[in-house]
Amino acid sequence: MDIVDNSIRETVDLFKKRKISCQEIVRACFERIEKYNLSINAYLTLNKEQALKKAQDVDNNRVKGRELPPLAGIPVALKDIYSTKNLRTTAASKIIDNYLPAYSATVVQKLESVGAIIMGKVNCDAFAHGATGENSDFGSVKNPWDLEYVAGGSSGGSAAAVAFGGCLMAMGTDTGGSIRNPASYCNLVGLKPTYGRVSRSGVISMGSSLDSMGHLTRTVEDCALVLSVTAGYDPLDATSSRKPVDFYLQDLSHPAIKGLKIGLPQEYFGRELNPEIKTLILKAAQQFTDLGAEVDEVSLPNTAYTIPVYYLIMSSEVSANLARFDGIRFGHAREMFGEEAKRRIMLGTFALSAGYYDAYYLRASKVRTLLRQDFEKAFAKFDALLAPVVPIKPRKIGEKEQEKLKLYLEDYVTGPVNLAGLPALALPCGFWHNIPMGMQLIGPQFSEKKLFEVGQAYQDVTDWHLKRPPLVEEMG
Template sequence: MSAGSAGEDLTRRTAAELAELLRAGEVSSVEVTRAHLDRVAAVDPAVHAYLHVNTDEALEDAARVDERRAAGEDLPELAGVPIAVKDVVVTRGQVTTAGSKMLEGWVPPYDASLVTELRRAGMPILGKTNMDEFAMGSSTEHSAFGPTRNPWDLDRIPGGSGGGSAAAVAAGLAPLAIGTDTGGSIRQPAAVTGTVGVKPTYGGVSRYGLIALASSLDQAGPVSRTVLDSALLHEVIGVHDPLDSTSLTDPATGLVAAARSRDLAGMRVGVVTELGGEGYQPGVRAAFDHAVELLRGAGAEVVEVSCPSFDYALAAYYLILPAEASSNLAKFDGMRYGLRVEPADGPVTAETVMAATRGAGFGDEVKRRIILGTHALSAGYYDAYYGSAQKVRTLIQRDFAAAFEQADVLVSPTAPTTAFRFGEKVDDPLAMYLNDVATIPANLAGVPGLSLPSGLSDDGLPAGFQVLAPIREDARLYRVGGVLERMLTEEWGGPILDKAPELEVTA
């Protein structure tokens, strides 16, 4: 993407660069925020990354940061850098829908804990990004409010469920974004849009105020242009939260320093045999293999590891997730908040209102997973399905433990293919689910994962490189990711996003 006016130049800057410009007084937060809002107005009609744009409040928050800086106040590092937030994250005063008609028009009276941290850090919130309904999907085609388009090719998907956050960063509509990752919904969109996405260790970022899909799998994390930017944001949101019983007591530290590492001497990198065979696009695999050789050249010892239970991860995930979803979404009943639809005929009872509301409010993919989950939890099937899936989950956790005895980090392609065209897989749920085959194991085990661009595949679209680390060793992700990104950027002659085609600007 070529830079044009001064405003466009600001929308091409990394968050770290913007933070430096703000500290030096070369630009104001209002200027940076307005530049991004102007680009949203000009470009987002084609991309549809946002469901709600928070123009007035974002500019007011930016002006307050500028006033504090002018008064000599010591501000957090990202103060004044604007951010976009996935619409599954409850945000006070902003419409929050989780991409569903069920919550259309709902304005929460409180902030999710991670939003509280963003506000404390002085980061203006640009708006809420589009997503698959209730985070169920791998393409953002299942949003009740229309799909988001991939900035690299508007006829292709931006990944899912957090396609809106990834597309916003890739298109210069936000320097940073928040995503959530239940089975790859941060990492897979990052892979197909040429951005960086991180799923922290489970419990590393508070889930209080996230509209739950599967509580044992959900995890919020950063989406950014660079590994360093993700590290900066991760340290903002990676704090202990007493409102979340699963929140880790020790905050994320050392991530920024790790992202600035210069070599990988002494690092053992494990290539996972089960994550890269049949079904992987040749160009994706070639980009991955080249990246592995670069890691070897940076001083890493590369070994091959086998995690045989990973072959069953997809099946286990698509029993555990629907089971938890069927429980979490039971609260959308037409009685308490959100959509309420009364039956067209017959008596108006709790049962008929509930049935009419869910029939009208939930999309096909959500209904499919609720039905599957309810069946898996039903009497007579619990042990055969849900119970067996949980046993497989334990085996996957054991495979990770064994693999991390042989290697400090594990690596694989993030997704088997680059972005596919709209409609290619929407009528084939099983084909759609296979997009998450490489990312799902991390969620089942709770380990952290990072995706960064590994290059362009044979179709000219970005491919992703995934790094996995042991629980609470998130800093290892940033060390490996930072070194690899630096080497690849030198090869490419600049950031990979600079190779994306320029988007048409709306007059």
């Protein structure tokens, strides 16, 4: 354990007490990267020179006694689909392996404006297509908890980078579970915000009606802190919300969950759910009961349609969004797309093509309404829902590579949240053997503040989130 294994909150305190400098922590993170990145494959591009220079600026400002913004000096990793001005952005695909954006995404600008230090760009499934981090054209991401296992996906590099101490937080994206899944695999807190709560501008699009810009941190408090920076209306994203941003940190010191009604969607606890994982989630449910919440079963009757609805809508939107990769101004010819992107483009193009549109895309969009209504009915009675994130036993690298469709089927517990535009907070709740396991709290739209309170109440009485990977613990 080292200074890079602390939470953002602890690090900010250490900065304030002058126990450490920003340059020290940035250097320490780069040392970790040097030590582990070759085997874990999280970072694809480093921003070392710039990061060290920015760290020096932060330290100079501190010495001058200037008031520092909330994330001043905090090392951050960005999933490689966030555009970064003059810093290579590949979407982990060879089709744009040489792309230097002319501008940075709104989220990146916001992070930089509050002093965050961009350490580099991290690996993911190419174009965020996948749930294991293995679909990258630059090789699989390994899980820092056990290098034989996947780090989850698609934001696998984001999760791995935080887990091994290559940064203190990372931005990811979640279209059908891509933040919550790797957060679960790497013992982190992962937030998929309400659709439109965080600007999508400047992030390479996957499914435009589904994509959410979220982040991975070590604690619920850090997660709330980061959302206070990233959330808000952006004129460059017409789908971003004008709703005022809540004060997410306000009530975290005394989270009120007594009498809170938490629902367990019974369709998520069926035969498909691994029994050992089920035990972990139900144990967490018991802990919420002990904290004074009222936990009861609830039904989301249309859950069985999640996979066809999600895959039809997502791949249709993918086929439209990836149409712009034509190799005319930037990047290479369309044949350079990886196999998974090609498959999704083919499926989406088919579903939108003349004669099939009504039977596939339109019908899926109608059933999407039914899935939304399931949640509306549930939230009439419950404040939040508790569910698994990874329903099957954790995967090893290269395992069952041929069973692509089986991988698709696992999204049934994470995909509905995106289809309904809801927020969901994933947080650690135990271990499946040596691999971390997370649960998710799902709330009504724009209920992030309440989800943070519930998550904080849980982390106040548990210590799963304080555990670090053995390779980090062994560093002494």
